Ligand SMILES: Nc1nc2c(ncn2[C@@H]2O[C@H](COP(=O)(O)OP(=O)(O)OP(=O)(O)O)[C@@H](O)[C@H]2O)c(=O)[nH]1
């Protein structure tokens with residue numbers, strides 16, 4: 001709770017958000033995306049003062065938004081003493097340079113922000129090295145292009161200037177650091193692999209899902225452990241594995257990093273080994289926050305990220321969590337709509353499209369027994385198929 005104390009004691013940085021609305025994006029989606037960006041900014045410790053959007057075919061090549069919009073942002077930034085401007089997409093090196101020149105404040109894009117949060121949250125040597133690797137890999141092409149830009153300006157004459165050699169030195173330092181980190185991570189991987197091999201043969205279940213959906217809360221509830229859970233994005237970065245026993249049947253349950261829309265690709269790369277537990281799992285428990293207005297998008301993002309990781313066709317249980325906070329969509333007359341009962345949920349399209357599905361509230365302990373039963377049945381099924389002679393359990 002020390003963290004909280006510092007947050008209020010120190011002056012919070014003031015941020016402005018910038019997003020482009022493309023033609024294949026609804027207003028509702030845009031609103032959700034920017035709200036998520038605002039949540040990321042808040043998680044990183046800053047306060048959002050205002051959001052600027054612009055409808056464009058695609059982001060402007062030079063300055064992301066048009067020059068007129070950038071003028072507006074500049075006026076606001078100066079007037080309101082803004083510290084950071086955050087863009088909802090990855091900025092190219094030249095966009096970054098142009099915008100920095102114009103606004104003269106700290107500029108971040110979505111990737112920087114996510115990397116920054118990850119860096120602040122990493123606990124173990126593995127997570128720390130993975131984040132640092134991702135940050136350096138993100139930096140490297142930006143350094144190179146800055147350098148080629150300088151090269152072009154000089155017209156190819158007097159190429160041995162200080163600009164070039166400084167950047168060359170930086171580049172070499174970064175490349176060295178990258179290979180050191182990779183070696184360190186390979187070592188950690190080897191240790192972990194040995195550890196996993198030494199584990200007794202048990203069915204392995206992995207909790208997966210979008211960030212902040214309640215994976216760690218469910219882990220704590222099922223395994224009676226104490227995994228850090230809170231209402232911020234990316235509370236969990238390291239994978240935790242616990243042995244759980246339901247009705248004499250033991251299995252391993254793992255909780256891991258949550259996914260997010262537009263997770264920087266190299267970050268996924270760097271976290272691949274943390275996600276080994278997911279790749280090697282026998283059963284996935286895909287947790288969904290049913291109270292989130294955009295949970296369908298979130299399901300899609302999670303499925304795509306899993307595919308990226310090479311995880312396809314694993315037996316999956318979909319857990320719709322937070323039913324206590326579910327907000328039924330109002331009908332067109334605007335009348336109040338009755339909250340859904342468990343039975344309504346069971347017969348909804350959500351259940352039909354994601355079978356087998358279960359609806360729970362982890363914090364209100366609703367429908368937990370049925371969830372345990374479902375998990376138990378699935379574990380027993382896999383256990384029986386794999387160890388047909390092992391009958392001592394059930
Ligand atoms: N209303 C409600 N809130 C819940 C429920 N389950 C979890 N939460 C809250 O949701 C927030 C996120 O929970 P976590 O368990 O940290 O979520 P997570 O999926 O592990 O998140 P990351 O580790 O950040 O990916 C916390 O504030 C929980 O108290 C639920 O059933 N109902």
Ligand SMILES: [Mg+2]
Pocket residue numbers: 215216217228229235236256
């Ligand atoms: Mg968590």
